[in-house]
Amino acid sequence: MDLNQLTNQTVNALTIGGIYALIAVGYTMVYGIIKLINFAHGEIYMAGAFAGILLIGVGVPLYLALPASMVICAFLGIMIDWAAYKPLRRSPRLAALITAIGMSLFLQNLAMLIWSANHRNFPDLYPARAVQAQGEKAEENGPAFLDALEERLSMPMPDAEAKVKKLKREEDQLIVEFPLATGGAETRRVISSEANALLNEMKAENPDLGLEKPSIGPSLRHFLHKPAVSIPIGKNPVDIPWKILLIWATTALFTVALEALVKRTRVGIAMRACSLDQETAALMGIDVNRIIALTFAIGSAMAAAAGILFGLYLGVGINFRMGYQPGFLAFSAAVLGGIGNIRGAILGGFIFGIVETISRAYIADWLEISSRYSLAFAFAILILVILIRPTGILGSSAAERA
């Protein structure tokens, strides 16, 4: 077995597992208190990711965009509860479940109408483009080309101020910084047209140039993309970038804070009381509706954080449908851990992260089937858990089954 791959997959499993755990917490809290599978929870995760990339896109730094989108999604969660679930507290649970499915369908397609069906990328944290020479003789003629390009771009251009802020020449690439508010698309266009013009001029002088159109990619100069830890294993050491550490730290911080909130504060005691018996809790002077709204707010904020962290982790694939699959897996994680139990949800999230990674990387290979089957494994585990031990790993055995 390849140790290198194993380490990489372990890192992946822990990261994905942490993200699932953050989503699963919301499912388990809402289920614990009003016994409802909140199908719209995956859509809140999607909304969190969108709020995050839109805020970062207009220049809000990550450390502000994360809490801001958490607050936005907390309000979204309260609104969903108020509009769709609150009027149905006393009706049959089937009605609330159907409403939840309807809410999920509604939010998904609303997102598609607003933000279109295209996949979006996580915005560059460092507002710059990296230009790299391409072609057969990139090593030989590349540096000269990049030098010439730098000279060209640094010349005064019509409203160049708006497109190119600063140029920096590194060994094999040219870093072009742009003002954050412009989003960089215009800068990319300018670089591309200037590079083409330059390439044509140079080719006219030297037909044997051996260069093609340069690659213009996002600059990975932001420290979050740079390796923080290097594990010396196998042929190439495995690098863990700062962003992975950030995801781990955030997951750990939020889960520990949540655990403390539920176990140690008055609000947490009220939450637990409501989940045991709402009527008695109300008789004891607890405003049950307010506690339920708070539960939705906290769960939604966690999902929003998971959405942004997912975007930061993969950098791609943010679209209106992104919430369905992780939402389903996180729900499965909550059931596996014992629904209604926060620690169980976190544990279940990590188990599902590991299952998904292992089945994608190893089992699919071993059984000679498509790696798309990894999801089928996760769903099969969900069904088995529901059939064999519906109370989950950490759930109390006396819990009501249905």
Added chain:
Amino acid sequence: MQNYQSKTSQWIAESLRSPLRAVFILIALIVAVSPLITALPNHPGRDYVNVVLLCIIFSIVALGLNVVTGLTGLLDIGVVVFASIGAYTAAILYDRQWMQFPFSFVVVLIAGGLHAAVWGLIRGAPTLRLSGDYYAIVTLAFAEIVRIVQRNESWLTGGGQGLKGYPAVNLWGAKLTGGEYEGLLRSDGVWRYDKVLGYDGLWFGNTIEFYYLCLVILALTILAVWRLENSRTGRAWLAIKADETSAMSSGVNLARYKMTAFAISAFIAGVGGALLGFRNNVISTTFFDTWFSVIILCCVVLGGMGSIAGVLGGTFIVTGLSEALRWGLKTLDIPDDSRLLFFGALLVVVMLFRPQGLITRSRAKPTDIPPDSENNSLYQIGGGS
């Protein structure tokens, strides 16, 4: 005791007084007659008849779902499993050499339904003890697993692209679907893949005979479900829906009646799915995805769970609205998938304001109860309409 004749005339007179029933009779007449009027080639009404055909087939699937969700009270979000299995089975069987005999179309429809019923039992047997959310989530997860398998086993199902190029469908010499293929069998005994895709995509080459075949199957389904729900089995289902524990203590064999419900529901949905495949001339996992289940659920819930009239009304409203929205959004240049937004909103609004659906099921009508009975309300379950 009234004789049959006067009962019928009384029913008609009553129907004309009740606006709801009058509307139903009107719709039934339109559905029965419309393809005859629009049968001329290039008639502008072809589009519309195609939508009505879709409503008819969706009604069959929705009636199947209604057996489990409406009558037995178990929320099933995975009816797509049975519809797609029925569709794939019927299409793959029909494509075989040895399936070329005059009534083979009926055989493959029944085979599709039976195969779906087998999977209904396979899914049902372990989940007998579940109810409520856990049952719903198992149906959803099972549907996802089946979809992943169908998507990846492309040697059998055509994978993500779907099973395309259906054989032309014939029944006793009548051409049912398929573009330009004439006659029952080609002389060399090979199915010709017709030019369906070149057919402007409207009526998909389906004929009036296919339309009426679907209508007959819908009528048979309605009859079967209606007979079932007024039988011992139907009463057992309703008892399970009302309260499992009391049903069990009243001597209802839960396992047996639930399994019956699963098998019958899957069979009906499988036949409906097979017809749907033949209508569309393509089966793919992009059509048979989770939202298919949700739309069918929407049909059942909107009209009124458990009531045949409700399911039919709901299906015609939802499917008709869906196609109207698809057309409207296309003219506005908005992706037509966003019509699902309205279904989401519809599900929420119906549940908030009329959770029992637009038309509710009434088991015993007040007129059925002898006038001397004092405690009329005792016989009413489900609130009446």
